[in-house]
Amino acid sequence: MDLLLHVDDIRASHDQRRILRGVGFSLHRGEILGLIGTNGAGKTTLMDVLTGSHLPNGGRMSLAGENFNPDSLEAAQACGVGLIPQNFRLDPEQTVAKAIFRRTFQAAKPHPELRAQAAKLIAEVGVDLDPDAKVGVLVRAEQALVEVLRMVAEEAQLVIMDEVAASLPDHDVAVLHKVLRMLTGQGRAIIYITHRLDEVRSIAHRIAVLREGVVHRILDASQCTVEELALLLLQKEPESSDRPNGLLEDQEVLRVVNLSVAEDIRDVTFTVAKGEIFGLVGTHRSGTYALVEALAGVRAMTCGEIHVNGEQVDLQSETDARHRKIGFLPDSDHNFHEDPSIAEELQQGRNRQAGASSVEDEVSQLRGVIDVVQQMRIKTGNIQGTMSTLSGGDHQKVRLARWMAAECDILILSHPSRGIDIGAKEIVYRMLRELCETGVAIILHSSDLSELVGWCHRIGVMRDGELVSIEANANTNEDVLVHHMLGDKFASGNSPARRSKGVTDTLLPG
Template structure:
């Protein structure tokens, strides 16, 4: 393979803090390079440098042998670099065809011409997209596919995928990987950033590990299992064994329960009971009703029918504030809409506290920062200054410290590295050991199997699988989400060529 991208001695800083330190990186034509590292390792800064969004202090970059020093994202795109990040998505009011060509010379052409060209692109990519569909009507997986196919439309030579699959289910990631393989076979280079080691095994040719602003490992992924890959990152961090919950699952003894809950066509008579001390994992496709289930639990939606119970008593949860009054705290998965201008201490809540209470609160925050491995030297610093993974952990702290003994967490580890994931779930299980009931939504099958006591799978508004985690494997979970026929049609991530 010929060299596409070469970075030599790259250094970059934010104010007085050096983030990249003499970093070297090479990407060949037709190669998919997996970039992994703990939060704060410098991955996001490297992406911004490659995308023209942050300047180098020192070092050089070349693309196809030509000097490369973009001063903006638009200049990087003109040089053949395309970036798809976790929270980026096409304009919701455009059709798929218009979204694909929005940054190309075809953007001003008549609809019929654009549609025909877009249909050819979609067919070449081998994905299921309707060029006439409005982007806003698509689920998150198809929106991600629109952005990946857009790389073909823009003829990007280097495609940077930055945590795009963070909330996608396995079968959705399979479709994403399928298109990326098509791009690689056309000679494009792909830099794939992820915190999921199973993705690294499935899609990349070579893995690059960053630590403290430089590359510490660069080699083939062949022969490396998930445990070996995690070992490159975790170093001296010990693993946690989860304890199985022995609590009863009837309404009378449950910390929180639902009976006969219906919500339009999304929830069709759901029964659920979660015991004190239990960690329950829930999953489902985008339109399975799993999001609505979470919204009912935390007071964001009132069910059309059925009853929500708290400690055996019916409750009327008509708002998140009412849910919190009943001791139900929650973590939303709307990362891109969160306000991150508060400080870590402010994240603990409480107004007009006495000095002694302020001291207790600050000490508590210092303990949590250490326990959850948040990379900051100042607990009064703005959360917006933290890395994406540390912002996620700060939001988790905010949800936990509201004081509820029922925690409903939507994608609690999205965007965090494997060490942080271990820290988060270690802390969650510590809370469960004190009697808290924890419900977490995830689309990562390996995460569900590793960290939950029980698992519930929803499909078409009903529970299709429910039981002790030890009874299930990944195939059973995905089959319960999709059904046998859909599973065979979509393929599992590692099996798609």
């Protein structure tokens, strides 16, 4: 195979803290190299070095046989390196067509020309996107597909994708994999970062395990197992836990009756009990996003009723929701213009007076922050450092920990494990179970079917704006969920999902 990228003894630091301690690997044209590692292992820093966003302290790199030392993202792009970062942000006012071509020489062309080219590209790849749609109206999963199309349009010879599939439902992951194979068929090479171990095995040719700033091992993807990869990452056997099957009590906390939101959802009815983890899943245009945003006060409902602790409520804003002790972690950070310290972000989740009333109070608060940082294994040498200094996965841990400490009665989490490693997922699940034991009701919106089956008491499935099924954990599996998500498409064989046999559908009445 034709060697494209060679990395030798790369070292890099952040704020006097050594992150990369001598990374070395090679990548060939037409190859997909999976890159896995726990949060803080150095994946983000390595990508920053490859894309010119962070200058290394030492080491050598070559690209297509030439010395490669980019000092900016633009310099790396000029050499043919493209990146989709984990926490990518798009201009909400741009059209899909403009966003796809925004970094190419064609960016200045009139929109009708860009639209025609984008439509052709969208058709070739086989995704469902409107080139005239504003990026701001797309859900996170659709924005991720826009970024993948940008990689195709930029004609990058080395494509780096960081947790692109984290919020994609399974059938869109299949589309993404099709695009990756198309790119490698054109002679491009891909570095694919993910925490989904089963996924990286299915798409990568080789898998590099990054641990404590060095490449610990590189494995043939076809010759390793998920269990072997997990052991290499955690240096111990993953914890096993029983699927939740029943509630300690059946006290209703939330009741939703005939809820509709514009054209997005219609007549949705369900309840959530005290101490329950209620899963919510569907394709990215099924209405799941509209539902969680309506429950969090982000979007206005058209009709219907929401009852919290037996009282009908009118949620006109997130402030209204917080007043009713409803917390909401969206799947993207909307407050990206701010860059608070890690301590400030974690303390925001706690009910406290503005400012500590004494030195003792301040010390106590900071000790609480340190406890959370240690418990969730957040890699930082300074809790007063800004959020931007954290890896993508550690950034997500802080956002999640903030809401888990917010003393809510109802906690709505959208893709909470996005970008979080397998070890941290165990910690998060343990913390969610502890919250449930205190009576908190959790609505878990996720595209990770194995996570939903492993964590939730019941799982609601949405399709075409309607809640089509609520599955008790004991009676379901991933195939059943896909069956309900896709409906006729599943039955007609237009989906790669397998049909589950012998399981009765549980449909909502009326």
